[in-house]
Amino acid sequence: MTTHEQNMRMTRVGADQPAGQLLRRYWQPVALIEELEDIRPVRPVKLMGQDFVLFRDEQGRYGLLDRDCPHRxxxxxxxxPEHGGLRCPFHGWLFDVDGKCLETPAEPETSRLCQRIRQKNYPVVLRSGILFAYLGPLDAATGKPPAFPDLDCFVAPDSHVFAFKGHIACNWLQALEVGIDPAHASFLHRFFDDADPEANYGRQFRANSADSDMPMTRVLREFERPQIEVERTDYGMRLFALRQLNDDSTHVRVTNLLFPQAFNIPLSAEMTITQWHVPVDDTNCYWYAIFTSFAGPVDKAEMRAQRLELYELPDYIPRKNKANNYGFDPLEQKTQTFTGMGNDINVHDQWAVESQGPIQDRTREHLGSTDKAIVNYRSMLMKAIDQVEAGTGVPLMVLDAETARTVRGPVTVDGVAPTATWKAYWREVDARKRRNAPWAAPEPQAAE
Incomplete structure (x- = not known):
């Protein structure tokens, strides 16, 4: 049973809140690179309740500054964006990506005011189409932020990754937890008919399972009681959802929790999704996803066009939402889909987590055996929150450069295995996928 106090400790993200202090120890997605590629490369950003401005200067450097000018x-x-920085329109004060004041043009020529002014700035890096920022304390020994792990989504070349995002009107934690709940897919994402996988490129649960001609839609629909197993790993958790098809065959689905707030799942036999849930404030978040292909280059135009059918620019707000009942159609619910909310699973997930309220009241829930990953994750989260609050130890996945190189993968699989040897099967499928990849996909270490 989660108490009210525990719920608040896990969900509140302000700089003075326990979860907010933890999440500031990690790189956070703040924008897609395409958001700074238009005529004006400046965007307001709200992250964990704080207001920032993100910009790109003429040299192509990225900066994240506090949004209020330190003048007035x-x-x-x-x-x-001009002359090596970002200029405030009020009095012309100019700041570079490091927060250094370059000019205070209205001041007398002899003024030294500019030398004493510095705007708070935060490190920004580009990874696989997403700009990540770091808001937390730097390492005491190196003066640097944590290192990025060698995850597949960061190692793959630009041609083989695609990034997108979408807004969700609820707290980040409930949005994340749907991704570590394997049982829900048999219901929330149930389709009554199976579509042609070739005609559904880039869509979740539309591909065939590996080593089988059985589409995932059929697996989820006909085998709705998965056996779920959870393993702790050096990056968080590995989840197994096992659906025994007959005496000889078992469907194996391997997914992952990347601590503290991302999950990693298969889209198809050749593509994975790594998805972060990033707090805007206590009651809003964005999901950021990187799709990584182990086969041919990603068709970015097709992937983007599919998703723009459901999300409206410039803020990536869902076109289906609470105001229009998520597109609910009772006839569709009776004849085509379990939810009656269309064929995109992002809408299904959005309804599920937004319907729990702005911040889910976990004191009222009754968890079952299939929620074991959620129970494990909350335990990990509370431990890390307590570590940061007490100043003891280094939280999981706050990595130095040497350790970061050892955190690889992780493995994702949707495949039909011999029941007796499923534990060996998922590793073999992953190794085969990596051997055949046109880029150097690093093998996860055995101790993973």
């Missing part, structure tokens, strides 16, 4: 508090999100 004007909004730097309306600033002019």
């Amino acid at each position: 508090g004007a909004d730097l999100a309306f600033g002019r």
Whole structure:
């Protein structure tokens, strides 16, 4: 049973809140690179309750600054990107990506005010189409932020990754937890008919399982009681959802929790999804996903076009939402899908987590045996929150450069295995996928 106090400790993300202090120890997605590629490479960003301005200067460097100008508090999100930095339109003060004041042009020529001014800045890096920022304390010994692990989504070349995002109107934790709940897919994402996988490129649960001509839609529909197993790993958790098809064959689905707030799942036999749930504030979040292909290059135009059918620019707001009942159609619910909310699983997940309220009241829930990954994750989360609060130890996945190189993969699988040897099967499928990849896909270490 989760108490009210525990629920608040896990969900509140302000800088003075326990979970907020933990999440600031990790790189957080703040924007897609395409959001800074238009005529004006400046965007306001709200992350964990704080307001920032993100921009790209003429040299192609990225900066994230506090949004209020240190002169008189004007909004730097309306600033002019010019002359090596971002200029406040109020009095022309100019700041570079490091927060250094370059000019205070209205001041007398002899003024030294500029030398004493510095705007708070935060490290920004580009990885696989997403700009990540770091808001937390730097390492005491190196003066650097944590290192990025060698995950597949960061190692793959740009041609083999595609990034997208979408807004969800609820707390980040309930949005994340749907991704470590393997049982829900047999219901929330149930389709009454199976579509042609070739005509559904880039869509979740539409591909055939590996080593089988059985589409995932059929597996989920006909075998709705998975046996779920959970393993702790050096990156978080590995989840197994086992659906025994007959005496000889078992469907094996391997997914992962990347601590603290991402999950990693198979899209198809040749593509994976790594997805973060990033707090805007306590009651809103964005999901950021990187799709990684182990076969041919990703068709980015097709993937983007599919998703823009459901999300409206510039803020990636869902076109289906609470205001229009998520597109609910009772006839569709009776004849085509379990939810009656269309064939995109993002809409299904969005309804499920938004319907729990802005912040789910976990004191009222009754968890079952299939929720074991959620129970494990909350235990890990509370331990890490307590570590940061007490100042003892290094939380999981706060990595130095040497350790980061050993955190690889992870493995994702949707396949039909011989029942007796399923534990060896998923590793063999992953090794085969990596051997055949056109880029150097690093093998996860055995101790993973």
